Amino acid sequence: xxxxxxxxxxxxxxxxxxxxxxxxxxxxxxxxxxxxxxxxxxxxxxxxxxxxxxxxxxxxxxxxxxxxxx
Amino acid sequence: xxxxxxxxxxxxxxxxxxxxxxxxxxxxxxxxxxxxxxxxxxxxxxxxxxxxxxxxxxxxxxxxxxxxxxxxxxxxxxxxxxxxxxxxxxxxxxxxxxxxxxxxxxxxxxxxxxxxxxxxxxxxxxxxxxxxxxxxxxxxxxxxxxxxxxxxxxxxxxxxxxxxxxxxxxxxxxxxxxxxxxxxxxxxxxxxxxxxxxxxxxxxxxxxxxxxxxxxxxxxxxxxxxxxxxxxxxxxxxxxxxxxxxxxxxxxxxxxxxxxxxxxxxxxxxxxxxxxxxxxxxxxxxxxxxxxxxxxxxxxxxxxxxxxxxxxxxxxxxxxxxxxxxxxxxxxxxxxxxxxxxxxxxxxxxxxx
Amino acid sequence: xxxxxxxxxxxxxxxxxxxxxxxxxxxxxxxxxxxxxxxxxxxxxxxxxxxxxxxxxxxxxxxxxxxxxxxxxxxxxxxxxxxxxxxxxxxxxxxxxxxxxxxxxxxxxxxxxxxxxxxxxxxxxxxxxxxxxxxxxxxxxxxxxxxxxxxxxxxxxxxxxxxxxxxxxxxxxxxxxxxxxxxxxxxxxxxxxxxxxxxxxxxxxxxxxxxxxxxxxxxxxxxxxxxxxxxxxxxxxxxxxxxxxxxxxxxxx
Numbered sequence: 001x002x003x004x005x006x007x008x009x010x011x012x013x014x015x016x017x018x019x020x021x022x023x024x025x026x027x028x029x030x031x032x033x034x035x036x037x038x039x040x041x042x043x044x045x046x047x048x049x050x051x052x053x054x055x056x057x058x059x060x061x062x063x064x065x066x067x068x069x070x
Numbered sequence: 071x072x073x074x075x076x077x078x079x080x081x082x083x084x085x086x087x088x089x090x091x092x093x094x095x096x097x098x099x100x101x102x103x104x105x106x107x108x109x110x111x112x113x114x115x116x117x118x119x120x121x122x123x124x125x126x127x128x129x130x131x132x133x134x135x136x137x138x139x140x141x142x143x144x145x146x147x148x149x150x151x152x153x154x155x156x157x158x159x160x161x162x163x164x165x166x167x168x169x170x171x172x173x174x175x176x177x178x179x180x181x182x183x184x185x186x187x188x189x190x191x192x193x194x195x196x197x198x199x200x201x202x203x204x205x206x207x208x209x210x211x212x213x214x215x216x217x218x219x220x221x222x223x224x225x226x227x228x229x230x231x232x233x234x235x236x237x238x239x240x241x242x243x244x245x246x247x248x249x250x251x252x253x254x255x256x257x258x259x260x261x262x263x264x265x266x267x268x269x270x271x272x273x274x275x276x277x278x279x280x281x282x283x284x285x286x287x288x289x290x291x292x293x294x295x296x297x298x299x300x301x302x303x304x305x306x307x308x309x310x311x312x313x314x315x316x317x318x319x320x321x322x323x324x325x326x327x328x329x330x331x332x333x334x335x336x337x338x339x340x341x342x343x344x345x346x347x348x349x350x351x352x353x354x355x356x357x358x359x360x361x362x363x364x365x366x367x368x369x370x371x372x373x374x375x376x377x378x379x380x381x382x383x384x385x386x387x388x389x390x391x392x393x394x395x396x397x398x399x400x401x402x403x404x405x406x407x408x409x410x411x412x413x414x415x416x417x418x419x420x421x422x423x
Numbered sequence: 424x425x426x427x428x429x430x431x432x433x434x435x436x437x438x439x440x441x442x443x444x445x446x447x448x449x450x451x452x453x454x455x456x457x458x459x460x461x462x463x464x465x466x467x468x469x470x471x472x473x474x475x476x477x478x479x480x481x482x483x484x485x486x487x488x489x490x491x492x493x494x495x496x497x498x499x500x501x502x503x504x505x506x507x508x509x510x511x512x513x514x515x516x517x518x519x520x521x522x523x524x525x526x527x528x529x530x531x532x533x534x535x536x537x538x539x540x541x542x543x544x545x546x547x548x549x550x551x552x553x554x555x556x557x558x559x560x561x562x563x564x565x566x567x568x569x570x571x572x573x574x575x576x577x578x579x580x581x582x583x584x585x586x587x588x589x590x591x592x593x594x595x596x597x598x599x600x601x602x603x604x605x606x607x608x609x610x611x612x613x614x615x616x617x618x619x620x621x622x623x624x625x626x627x628x629x630x631x632x633x634x635x636x637x638x639x640x641x642x643x644x645x646x647x648x649x650x651x652x653x654x655x656x657x658x659x660x661x662x663x664x665x666x667x668x669x670x671x672x673x674x675x676x
Contacts (some may be wrong), residue, residue, distance in 0.1 A: 094501070094504065122500070128528075129494070129497040129531065132490065133498070135497075135501060136488070136502040137502070140510070162490075166489075267486065267510070272465070275485055279487075279488070
C-alpha cells in the first residue's frame with residue numbers, strides 16, 4: 001500500500017536534481033522527456049509506491065516545490 | 071514659557087530635536103558639531119531615547135535608515151568630511167522615500183580641510199549629496215533661534231514629504247551662543263502606514279526599498295518624486311528680504327554670511343547707496359521668485375559666501391541673467407567682514423555716488 | 424495522510440530567482456520555517472543585503488527592508504532600537520556584503536552585542552556580479568578576478584568570520600553550519616532557530632554562517648558543488664559552535 005505522497009509544483013522546478021541525490025529510495029529522476037514553463041526538465045517520482053515520506057527530497061529542494069504527505 | 075535660555079547653536083539643535091519628538095540619535099565625533107552628540111548622549115538615556123555613537127558616519131546614517139524605516143523621527147549630525155561619508159545613505163534614504171533629519175555644521179574643505187566655519191558644501195547639499203536624481207530639503211539657519219525652529223520644521227517637512235531635511239549650518243552657527251526661546255510649536259506626527267514595524271499578521275508585508283530593476287518603473291518613481299519636489303518648491307520655499315524694495319544693489323547670503331551682509335547693507339545705506347539683502351532660508355528649494363522680482367529694479371547682485379562661489383550659480387539662474395552678479399567671498403574657514411562686503415557694494419555701485 | 428512537509432507560511436509562494444541548485448533557497452526556507460515555528464512572523468523585520476539575495480524582500484512574508492551594500496547590521500541596529508521590545512530583526516547577508524564592504528558594521532554590531540540575528544551566506548564568491556573573488560574565496564580558487572587562482576601573496580588569505588568574531592567579548596552566539604546534505608540541513612535549522620530564540624530571550628548578537636554553494640560561478644553541477652563543500656570548503660571552514668556565551672556560563676556554574 002502507498003505509504004506516502006509527493007506533490008511537485010512542477011512549473012517552479014529548475015531541474016537541479018538535488019532531490020534525486022537526496023532520495024534514499026532512488027525513486028526520483030529528472031524527466032528528460034518533459035519541459036516545464038521555465039524551460040527546465042522537471043523532477044518527478046517514478047515509483048510513488050516505494051516512497052516512505054521521509055521528506056529528504058523536500059528538505060534538499062532549494063525551490064521548495066515538493067509537498068510531502070504521509 | 072517664553073523665557074529665553076542662553077545656548078550654543080549646536081545645543082539648540084539637539085534640544086529642539088528632542089522637543090520635536092526625536093528619540094533616536096546616531097553620530098560620530100567630528101569638529102565643529104560634537105556638542106550635538108554630547109548633548110544627546112546626556113539627554114537621551116534620561117528620556118527613554120537612544121543615543122548611539124556609531125562606528126562610522128556610514129554606519130550612523132544607516133542606523134538612521136533603520137529607525138526611519140520603522141517610522142520614527144530620527145537624526146544624525148556631522149560636519150563636511152563626515153557628510154561626504156553619509157552620501158551613500160542620503161541617496162538610499164531618498165531612493166526609499168524615508169524621512170530623516172541630517173545636520174551639517176560645515177567646516178572648510180576639500181579633503182580634511184580645516185575646522186573653521188565654511189559654506190563650501192552648498193553644492194553637495196542643494197544637489198543631493200549622493201548619487202542619483204534627488205533632492206533634500208536644505209534649511210539654512212542664521213541665528214541660534216533659527217537653529218532650533220528649523221530643526222522642528224525640518225522634521226515636519228521630512229515627514230510630510232517623506233524625504234531628508236538637512237540643516238546646513240556652519241561652525242560659527244554651531245558654536246555661537248545666543249538667547250533662545252524653546253517654546254516651539256510642534257505639529258502632531260503623521261501616520262506612517264508604509265513603515266516596517268511588523269505585519270502583526272494583519273496586513274500585507276511592507277517593503278522599504280530603493281531597488282527597481284525595470285527601467286520604466288524606475289523612471290516612473292523618479293517622475294513621481296519630482297512631482298512631489300514641485301509641490302515643495304511651490305509651498306515650502308522660505309526666505310527673508312531686507313530693504314530689497316528699492317534696492318539697486320542686492321546681496322544674496324545665507325547663514326553667518328547673511329548676518330555680516332545685513333551690517334554691510336546698513337552701512338551702505340548710511341552712505342546713500344541703496345543696498346538690500348535676500349537671505350534664502352531654504353537653499354533647496356531655492357527662492358527664485360524674490361530674486362526674479364528684484365532683478366526688475368536692481369542694477370547688480372552680489373553673492374556673499376564662505377566658499378569659492380557656489381550659491382552664485384543659483385542667483386544667476388534665478389535672476390535670469392538680467393543683472394550682473396558678482397562674488398564677495400572668503401574661503402577655507404575665513405569669514406568676510408562687513409567692511410569687505412561694504413567695499414564690494416561700493417565697487418559694484420561704481421563708487422559712492 | 425497528513426502533510427509532513429510543505430512551504431512555510433513565512434516564505435511567499437513565488438518562484439525564487441536563484442540559479443538551479445543554489446542553496447540560497449534552502450536557507451531562505453529554513454529561516455521561514457524557524458519564523459513559523461517561533462510564531463514571530465508578525466513582529467519580524469528582515470534586512471536584505473546587496474548581492475544575489477538582494478531581492479529576499481520579495482520572498483519573506485514579514486516586513487522587509489533593503490539595505491545598502493554591507494550596511495545591513497547598521498540598519499538592523501536602527502530597526503531594533505526603534506522598538507526593542509516588539510521588533511525581531513534579522514539580516515541576511517552574503518560574504519561580499521558581510522565580510523568585505525560591510526566588515527566594520529559586522530564587527531561593531533557583534534562588539535555591541537546588538538540583539539539581532541545575522542544569517543551569513545558564505546559561498547566564497549560574488550554571485551550577483553558574475554563570479555568575482557570574495558573575501559572568503561579559497562586560496563587557489565579561480566574566479567573572474569583571480570583568473571590564475573587566488574594568490575595569497577597578492578590578495579591575502581580568506582577570512583574566517585566565525586573564528587575572528589569569536590575573539591570579541593561582545594557576541595552571544597556564533598556557529599558555522601552547511602546545507603550540503605539532509606543531515607547538515609537539520610543541524611543548520613537548529614542553529615538558525617537558536618539564533619532567533621537568543622534574540623527573543625534578549626541574549627544578543629547571534630550569527631549563523633552557512634557554508635553554501637554557487638554552482639553557476641563555481642562552474643560545477645549542483646551536486647558537484649555540494650561535494651566541493653565537503654572536499655574543499657569545510658577543511659578551511661570547519662563546522663561548529665565558535666561562541667555560545669550562555670552555554671559557557673552554564674558550564675562554568
